[in-house]
Amino acid sequence: MFLINCPYCGERDQQEFKAGGEAHIERPKQPTELSDDEWAEYLFMRKNIKGVQFERWNHAHGCRKWFNMARDTSNDEIKAIYKIGEKPPTQ
Amino acid sequence: MTQNLRVKSSEFIDETNRISFKFDGKTYYGFKGDTLASALIANNVHLVGRSFKYHRPRGIMTSGSEEPNAIVQVNPNSNITEPNARATEIEIYQGLEASSQNCWPSVNFDIGAINNFLAPLFPAGFYYKTFMWPKSFWEKYEFFIRHSAGLGKSPNTRDPDIYDHRNIHCDVLVVGAGISGIIAAKNAAKNNFKTLLLDEKNEIGGSTIFEANEDNKINNNLASEWLKKEINELKNIKNLEIKTRTSVAAYHQYNYLLARENLTDHLEKKDKKNKIRQRLLKIRAKKVILATGALERPLIFNNNDRPGIMLSSAIKKYSNFYGVACGTKNIFFTNNDSAYESALSLHNKGIKVKAIIDIRENSDAKIIKKINDAGIKIYWSHTIVDTKGYKRISSISIMRLSNDGTSVTGSKISISCDCLGIAGGWTPAVHLYTQSGSKLTFDEERKIFIPKADTKEQISVGSCGGDFELDEIIRNLNYKLKNFLNIGKTDFDSIALENDHETSNRNIWLLPSDQSIGKTKPFVDYQNDATAKDIKLALREGFRSIEHVKRYTTTGMGTDQGKLGNMHALGIIADTAGVKMGELGTTTFRPPYTPLTFGTIVGRNVGEFFDTFRRTPMNDWHIKNKAEFENVGQWKRSWYYPKEDETMHQAVQRESKAARQSAGILDASTLGKIDIQGSDSSEFLNRVYTNAWSKLPIGKCRYGLMLNEDGMVYDDGVTTRLGENHYIMTTTTGGAANVLGKLEDYLQTEWPELDVYLTSVTDHFATASLCGPNSKKILNKIIPDLDLSDDNFPHMSFKEVLINKIKCRIMRISFTGELSYEINAPASYGEAIWQKCIEAGKEFDITPYGTETMHLLRAEKGFIIVGQDTDGTMTPIDLQMDWIVSKKKYDFIGKRSLYRSDTMKKNRKQLVGLLTEDPNIVLEEGAQIVSELNQKPVEMLGHVTSSYFSPNLNKSIALAVVKDGKNMKGKKLFIPMKNKNISVTVSKTIFYDEENKRINA
């Protein structure tokens, strides 16, 4: 059970949160211009890597805000938490 | 056989408080402070159970939670009996009743014991090999296997006890209150850390508290005396909370631990009453100090499982702590010095120790001299090759070990005994450490797995960290603690420590016998009856991974998770396969460390508290009017209102007719309602719905369909424009929370530039839906001032009105195809408005109807229910709802997916109507649809999604999804059922009032 530091509320138990999958996948601005393959890339393809992964999380039972998390999927270490729109940390 | 083996009064046992209890129907006596195990041993009862597979007689082996054999049924004759309790953990109380498990008809005469003589027929993997073929027989085999195995019996009534959960936050959590844990907790608390110290036993102090070795001294006192003083001082320390009888079950990431606090199990029945039995502590600790100690290892030799064969450390605890002798003729068998301490403490209490068998060549420890002085014979370089005694060990046979330890030589010596203490060294209890996700490292020299590294949030101290000698334990602990808690001087910096040191060790995982291994029974996992030869067989058959060997042989898969024998299993695999143990790795220790009862896990969340129910403001009226309820999400919705002895079918038919012939009323309060405001609200709706919203005039309503980005239908509902920048959206009852979440997601992450605010107002309004040709007249009676003409208040429009000064929103919208009005009142006035409708409707015989009638009426009109007629694989085109998909809009959620090659495929499943050839047959929802009856294998074309007998059409109607259904109108298909094939014809999805005339009737 993680202890997640919501950027708006502070440290809360994981059960207040909802995971939202891989982060930094921007919805194409002009979907109609895309080929089937390009659209499928956006729609279906996710990296699911072992190691540091950037993820979306939502404080569903709190402030309801979405934010991003850099999490090491191999040991569940939360490396960083940052707001939507902010760039992922490089380290 | 009621010989009393109490040897010496003990300070931990209250001999003034005599307690009677029953075991296997027989009454025994013990004292306050005894466990069931110590009290039985005091009565010279060792045989307490039968083994799982061979039904071999088994006795008490340990004195703690690692016990594999002494597993008993508590309150065996009660409905609330509890299985699989460890006799070594049950504290006796007046009236306690317990019985053996795994035996029938009795522990002394057990029919299953025949398996012992049939042992060659039960090798590793026996069940897999034998019973998995032929496949269809498994169910029959399973019945017999389960019947004869039976690990205890389950209670058959509801657990009457109270269980509780509690959240705890602390700075420092110390797990285990032995000497290390006590020192750690004292230091932490004294340095202003809010500290919690937990121990599974009823007394703190671990094994040091009953230590009698005069060579182990702290500040010139016997270690046990020194520790007692320390414990005494704990009372005066602020910031320190101590919980005994509290076992940590699980250690999750981020220092989140679950512990079971046992509050009443040790109390007499009358004192248990109305008290919380167990409490699950949910602990979030800033720092965790693991001081879980070490478990003594058995030795693996031929017939090492007889009653009376016990761990050497357990024998010491029974004599020093409980004042009980485990035997009158004791022998110890060891590979290290610790057995000598046990032997000496028995000897000093006047309990006879006949011999010590040591597989080592010698030892320089000081204690050896004391043993020699005591006249106890030591057999160096010897091993036990066999034991005798069916229900209690009666003798051992020993032989000299070869230099390489793989065989025995010389002549056999037989020694009689009634108790054998075995000492195979120590295994650090790293279970919780590994549960936390931390990694182990293998110390090849000492043959132990130890924690790889401490972290800023967690350390392991004492023997669970690999320190076994007193001086080493305290010095390392003190050093670690200062770093971990960032503290300066401690009380333990200049402590004087004196202790004996282990000088030699020898480790042989599987000890040889003079007989071939095939003829021996060296048990590795006592609880699951797995022997060393099972493990070797698994390796011969090609298993290599420890995880595979474990499952194949069931080693370590009992309720004790193989706490005693896991290391030996690994060692035997490594030796047999010729690899290093460190390379093999270890199996995963999973929570819980010791079994938890379900009651503790669920706590107060039982019965009506299991899940939250949501009830509408009109709920009391529904109950008064005998509604049957249906669960929809968390809501309790009126399902139908049976009159007198009406069946559900009769009630629904009556309600359905009434709603079309005169007037009906439905409680629609559960529909999700989202208030949408902001200058970009129209643009927002354009993006989330498939149809266009910009031109919807104020005061008008529109039906909308919402897709997922993959083009599949997600939700639907009517949205009303209340003002220039103000809408109210309705969603399905079950989808409300998810729709709000999805919309917020898009607003926050994809379209933060939009000026839109969403508020869930589902609970703010109560909704009464009036329907039927007389609904206008009823509404007119309620609000005479309102012009209800089609010109002023047409279909799909909205009015805000006052009813008895209560501000209500009325939408003229219809889910039944009838003239219909939805009155939305503030929730607290919901019942009043409903009541008003009922009264006004009396002269029209207004009929309340529930969800079932609503479903039937909408099916007559071919309106879909998202989640019933759709399943996340249906596009609006599949639903033949092309009309609602805007061609003009540049984009909306899911639009691009509607043009993917896959979603445009011709033979996708499409929504159609079905009419049965025999109009009286009502299809089963979920039934499969085929076009050929004799085809093999037959192609499944789709399934029935909604099916009803329509009283208004007097025939059966159904909706279904069928491959290429769009092009099948008029085609005959079949529904193959168990005893018949039903013929159906594909029809339009709309069955009733195709021209939609009734909406304006």
Ligand SMILES: [Zn+2]
């Ligand atoms: Zn928050």
